Amino acid sequence: MDPLAEVERVTGAFAAELDGADPAAPLQAVRWTVQQVAAHLGAVHRWAALNARTGHRNPRVNVPELDVTPAEWYAEARSELLGTLHELDPDARCYTLSRTDKTVRFWHRRQLHESLIHLWDLRSRNPDAEPPGEVSEEVWIDTVDELFDVFLPRSSAADRLDLGGTLRIVATGCGREWVFARDWSPGEARAATATVAASPASLALFVWNRLDLDAVDTEGDPDVVARFRRAHIRP
Template identity: 30%
Template sequence: MEIAGFIEALRRDGEVLVDSSVRAGWDTLVPTCPEWRVRDLVAHTGSVHRWAVGYLDGKTEGRPIEICAPDDVDALADWFREGHLRLLNRLTTAPADLECWTFLPAPTPLAFWARRQAHETAIHRVDAESALGGRPREFTAEFAADGIDELLAGFHVRSRSKVRTEQPRSLLVQTTDTASDTGQPSAWLLHLSQEPLRVEQLTDTGSVSADCTISGSSPTVYRALWNRGRYEDLDVTGDPSLVELWRRTSAV
């Protein structure tokens, strides 16, 4: 996806997130994040937006995310909208050759932050919709497949990933709605061991085999891998213990 596509997704999902949160109510529990109420969800996402703006302003050293939301819940929606708009403006006006801190591979720092904030907001938009009790607005196949790729080939190849097995195992993740001629991965072969994941990005599974295979539409797989969807909605073959392992250990 292009940077402009990520920015537009971020714009839409941020608006849906805050609108759904206001309608759900600040004290409503978030089913997809049981430790949070809606106010915690909005405080977290709004703080992440402001954290990202710091790097888009040129910060070159990583620092922890600090929750900086107002204590007054009546001010929370406007506070979120202001930070969301500031993030959108920074992404839109930042120079293409921006140099700043990042933490996952990307063509450029600007491309990294556009992608990361789009998916951060998308997943938390699903959280807000779960609190409201409605069916989440569907993702496009292109966006969802990109989010799968970021999660598997970005986050979980890092040393901090807890998805490990004592004996080498393999898990194949496939999407059924991603065209192979786009060059975008439509399958990911995960090699699990006592070391961090090794991930093969595939455009054609051909004769690939694995101990367990999960497949489905890109949006369904995207939500499931982020533990925001039901694995019952996917086609799972082989050893189901690897799906349970992912559920238990894959939180980012």
């Protein structure tokens, strides 16, 4: 997988989806409108580019007010992001959100997953929308991995609610699973108190709190799954 090529594909799909979309249309997956999700993702693109280019952390407004159309704002932000990431050495050191990866390459991966989740958000204005088909199962699996290898370690003990049991999370059809004990340390599958299973795409959207329980298969203690969903491990 070439994450930067995937970023180009997914952000291109987001830009195309914006074309002709009603800026005031509400989204089903998040409490935003079309304009707000475009403003947010464009701001994140510019922030990521600035962090990569300057090497240090920069301030960011989560949902800026726009003085141009959402499509214009996003097109400019996308161009800035892609231009910056193509220009810079992927191994150059810079500020990132990871405890272990302090290179520009981090932003290739992060912007891919950020864009993919928000592409789903944008399409969710249509109640019949399906998970974006622009990427492979490998990308969806990595979207799950990133939540657990980047953002879970950044969360505080207060954010990581006691799960109340061992949770097993399974991506069906590809042999991948993640198991957490009640304190979020690695658990044993045979000791699972609850299990969540779904296709890689649906599972990724579920763990990022974009799909409800009816989109996945669950077994065992529902309170363990509910605690996982309430935990503040997502950015």
